[in-house]
Amino acid sequence: MKRITILGATGSIGASTADVVLRHADQFAVHALVGHRNHGRMLELAHALKPAWVVMTDAQAASALKDKLPTGTRLGCDMDAAIATATDASVDIVLAAMVGSVGLPAALAAVRAGKRVALANKECLVTAGRLFMQEAAESGADVVPVDSEHAAVHQCLVGHDKGSIRRIILTASGGPFRDRDVSTMRDITPEQAIAHPNWDMGAKISVDSATMMNKALELIEARWLFGVAPDKLSAVIHPQSVVHGMVEYTDGSVVAQLAEPDMRGPIAYALQMAPRLASGIPFLDLAAHGRLDFQAVDEARFPAMRLVKAVLAGADSLAIAFNAANEVANQAFRDRRIGFMDIVSLVEQVMQGCEDVSVQTLDEVWSRDRESRVKAESIIQKFGG
Numbered sequence: 117m118k119r120i121t122i123l124g125a126t127g128s129i130g131a132s133t134a135d136v137v138l139r140h141a142d143q144f145a146v147h148a149l150v151g152h153r154n155h156g157r158m159l160e161l162a163h164a165l166k167p168a169w170v171v172m173t174d175a176q177a178a179s180a181l182k183d184k185l186p187t188g189t190r191l192g193c194d195m196d197a198a199i200a201t202a203t204d205a206s207v208d209i210v211l212a213a214m215v216g217s218v219g220l221p222a223a224l225a226a227v228r229a230g231k232r233v234a235l236a237n238k239e240c241l242v243t244a245g246r247l248f249m250q251e252a253a254e255s256g257a258d259v260v261p262v263d264s265e266h267a268a269v270h271q272c273l274v275g276h277d278k279g280s281i282r283r284i285i286l287t288a289s290g291g292p293f294r295d296r297d298v299s300t301m302r303d304i305t306p307e308q309a310i311a312h313p314n315w316d317m318g319a320k321i322s323v324d325s326a327t328m329m330n331k332a333l334e335l336i337e338a339r340w341l342f343g344v345a346p347d348k349l350s351a352v353i354h355p356q357s358v359v360h361g362m363v364e365y366t367d368g369s370v371v372a373q374l375a376e377p378d379m380r381g382p383i384a385y386a387l388q389m390a391p392r393l394a395s396g397i398p399f400l401d402l403a404a405h406g407r408l409d410f411q412a413v414d415e416a417r418f419p420a421m422r423l424v425k426a427v428l429a430g431a432d433s434l435a436i437a438f439n440a441a442n443e444v445a446n447q448a449f450r451d452r453r454i455g456f457m458d459i460v461s462l463v464e465q466v467m468q469g470c471e472d473v474s475v476q477t478l479d480e481v482w483s484r485d486r487e488s489r490v491k492a493e494s495i496i497q498k499f500g501g
């Protein structure tokens with residue numbers, strides 16, 4: 117029996133993880149469920165999964181759960197409690213799915229404790245990829261991607277020689293505005309941006325998909341996960357989201373992973389690679405799909421994909437600023453303080469004049485993250501938001 121802690125249990129990835137775990141109740145026991153504010157959802161999950169611990173990192177949300185949890189489930193109420201559940205000696209797997217760089221301390225603690233870390237929280241690697249992967253190498257932690265594109269690439273690499281990689285190719289659906297008239301993109305509302313055509317995801321990543329900031333973040337994530345030079349990373353638009361990722365080798369062969377777009381697939385793979393777990397996703401019927409399309413990324417429509425080139429070519433400080441500015445801009449758009457087209461423009465403005473240096477400590481990560489957030493906020497205020 118494997119024991120698992122789910123960080124971000126109340127979110128979209130948390131829901132898919134709960135579904136997979138419940139399908140294999142004979143193989144997985146839940147040590148802890150960690151959420152932030154959504155105590156209503158946590159209550160449902162706690163009764164379904166009967167964990168040893170429930171942690172809400174928001175103290176008020178935790179107090180709403182007092183005396184309501186199943187018998188034997190204990191309650192924690194802050195990030196320290198979340199970290200304790202991610203590092204507990206009895207835990208084998210930590211599913212890291214908080215949203216944003218706020219998830220870094222708990223995921224990193226799990227890495228330091230040598231756990232198998234099923235990583236959905238890409239902002240961890242964007243913000244502190246170098247430190248994160250160094251710590252994993254030292255502790256022996258196995259960092260397995262949950263992001264569907266990276267899970268695909270992970271599968272395409274099995275049994276192959278790393279020195280023979282010519283290119284890693286991440287696919288991108290292009291989001292809801294792939295074909296929209298660019299001149300009307302200023303009018304996009306948060307509701308339109310959150311309605312993704314292929315994937316049912318949390319609000320932040322849905323907006324990131326609409327700007328293609330998500331793919332930009334994923335390229336940075338891939339750099340650290342797979343340890344390849346940035347010039348070997350690329351993305352291609354694939355509207356059907358059936359091919360999730362590919363690896364091109366030096367002999368001209370391209371190995372791809374295909375599946376219906378459903379996060380339970382990559383989650384099941386991250387929990388246990390072999391033997392494969394039934395994930396509940398529909399089996400792929402290629403004849404029913406009929407066609408799979410691919411097109412180059414249009415950087416004029418999606419300037420995030422132009423901007424990320426400078427981040428990949430530069431040092432760690434640029435990626436920290438890129439991520440922090442995007443988190444602030446994404447939230448400001450959802451709060452209707454700025455327009456859709458302002459998101460990437462704001463990130464670009466924060467990055468202008470940003471020092472391009474490597475970052476050696478977590479304290480420095482946080483100080484640069486804070487500095488970029490303050491800069492982003494002051495630009496938003498200039499926009500009148």
Ligand SMILES: NC(=O)c1ccc[n+]([C@@H]2O[C@H](COP(=O)([O-])OP(=O)(O)OC[C@H]3O[C@@H](n4cnc5c(N)ncnc54)[C@H](OP(=O)(O)O)[C@@H]3O)[C@@H](O)[C@H]2O)c1
Binds near residue numbers: 126130150320321
């Ligand atoms: N959804 C997908 O299909 C998908 C695919 C690939 C990668 N990812 C990545 O997975 C991560 C989670 O995405 P999601 O779509 O599941 O997001 P989501 O639905 O918004 O869920 C986010 C989770 O993080 C928690 N959280 C929010 N603010 C927090 C804070 N300040 N402190 C601690 N926890 C906090 C939320 O708790 P409450 O809701 O209780 O407040 C919730 O459990 C993101 O990094 C995303 O990029 C998601």
